[in-house]
Amino acid sequence: MLVVGSYVSPYARKVVVALTLKGVAHEVDPITPFYGSDEFSRISPLRRIPVLIDGDLVLNDSTVICEYIEETWPEPPLMPRSPRDRARARWLEEYADSRLGDLIIWRFFFALSVAPRVFKRDADPAAIARVRDVELPEVMDWIEAQAPAEGFLFGHICTADITYGAFFRNAALVGWTIDPDRWPRAAAWIARVWAVPAFATTIAYEQAIVSTRNDERRAALEAAGARLSEHSYGERSPRASIMLEQAR
Ligand SMILES: N[C@@H](CCC(=O)N[C@@H](CS)C(=O)NCC(=O)O)C(=O)O
The missing domain is CATH 1.20.1050.10 (Glutathione S-transferase Yfyf (Class Pi); Chain A, domain 2)
Structure with missing residues (x-):
């Protein structure tokens, strides 16, 4: 189970906290969307994070992903009943x-x-x-x-x-x-x-990201306890957003 997306993204954080509350083991590839590679474009056609990869299932959009998590691992529920x-x-x-x-x-x-x-x-x-x-x-x-x-x-x-x-x-x-x-x-x-x-741990990871330079980040996240993936969908140079005027 892999979550592609930085802990600093509110949408990615939503998914990470949901998986943690459900006790579902997962790894994170903590990329910023603008630094996604061509391979990232293939799994995220809007070049947005988060992406959830569960075996051969690739899901986009935090709401869709959280619904999948809720339906697959119903306990403890993260939706009300009525x-x-x-x-x-x-x-x-x-x-x-x-x-x-x-x-x-x-x-x-x-x-x-x-x-x-x-x-x-x-x-x-x-x-x-x-x-x-x-x-x-x-x-x-x-x-x-x-x-x-x-x-x-x-x-x-x-x-x-x-x-x-x-x-x-x-x-x-x-x-x-x-x-x-x-x-x-x-x-x-x-x-x-x-x-x-489950939320507070993501604050520690977010702090590890915002307080370090790029080349120190992985070590800082792992020292804070994050489980990161070996493979990354990121690359070194940024690209403009597909969707947003502000990021073009
Ligand atoms: N509706 C999407 C929104 C995801 C989203 O906008 N993520 C931001 C990061 S916080 C992103 O990837 N932005 C890059 C872009 O729009 O180009 C969701 O819920 O996952």
Whole structure:
């Protein structure tokens, strides 16, 4: 079982945490999508991470992958039981994947951290300020209304909780954390998600990545306990994104 994708990606992290919670042994090829090889293009036609490889099965898209994991290893469940709750869980996950994906990943994390380093492009301060001061607070007001007063969204931890926890890691990596005075329920809920052991180990791996240079990264990840694959779908030079204007 191989997960192709860096622990820093919220979508890849979702899959790694799900496999860990289910106790499914897996290896990770922690590549950044822009550094994918031709072989990566063959397993990921949108050149996106994560990809799950289970024997001769190749799956793309974190939601599709998490559904496969849930159906193949039902215990412990990472979805609620009733059709109503399951539908709500799917919507909450989709909202984060699309809206937080746009705001936190592309217009914040990518602009402030990835674009300057990989594509030598500086962030536009006015665009960053708009996300930080206008759009993210609006989204946070909605998330605050969904956040559970205690525990997790549906009692036990589910894919939807992991998804929100993952996006807010990327916000933290570029210096934005949930203000507990303004959004107290959301702040406490995300802190609980980050503290779940299967999630917390990915924070150690993420730190091993962000605190090292390329050539030191593999050793740092292995020292932190990550199980990495021998073979990699990465290469040394970056390529533009197929899908995203910002990364072309
Ligand atoms: N809907 C996809 C989104 C995956 C995604 O956008 N991953 C990002 C990394 S955080 C990526 O690979 N981006 C490269 C690109 O879009 O060119 C999923 O849930 O897996």
